[in-house]
Amino acid sequence: GRTPAASAPPASPDSVLRADRNLVLLLAVPFMLVIPAFFGAAFARGLDSFVSFGFYGLGIGFTIWLAVALSHTWPQYLIAAGWLAVRRRLPWHLAAFLSAADKVQVLRQRGGAYQFRHARLQDYLAQVPESSGPKSIGPGDR
Numbered sequence: 001g002r003t004p005a006a007s008a009p010p011a012s013p014d015s016v017l018r019a020d021r022n023l024v025l026l027l028a029v030p031f032m033l034v035i036p037a038f039f040g041a042a043f044a045r046g047l048d049s050f051v052s053f054g055f056y057g058l059g060i061g062f063t064i065w066l067a068v069a070l071s072h073t074w075p076q077y078l079i080a081a082g083w084l085a086v087r088r089r090l091p092w093h094l095a096a097f098l099s100a101a102d103k104v105q106v107l108r109q110r111g112g113a114y115q116f117r118h119a120r121l122q123d124y125l126a127q128v129p130e131s132s133g134p135k136s137i138g139p140g141d142r
Helices: 011-041 047-067 072-088 094-103 119-126
Strands: 106-109 114-118
Touching: 011 047, 011 094, 047 106, 047 114, 094 106, 094 114
Parallel strands: none
Antiparallel strands: 106 114
16 A cells, blocks of 8 residues: 655745745855856966956856846845835834734734735725825924
8 A cells, every 4th residue: 555645844934935045045056156167167268367257257147146036935025025114014023023913813824824814904904005105294293
């Protein structure tokens, strides 16, 4: 007979981000080392030109790696969460906030994602703010 495979532990939002971060950083190795070395070795006629072409390859490798990295979850998360935290639309420590909300059962965790538990909260958060333009300060607002 066949024995069932041992199941892996369920993914958590932290583990999903951590795995994607590790992949993005691992991808930096070939783009930052192999491509510059290739350019240096393929086009160089001496040590000076090896360094010059190596820097050229580093620029190309960094550009390609950046394009690949930005297609992944971890950099997109950092950019979006940082931008929203600066604009005071999310807490700075988003992962800790979401974990605490999960513990008090406002959110539930489903694999690598969180879901809001209550329909009224979902409806409230889905509302578009009226205006995010500058607000005037009146005499009673100080």
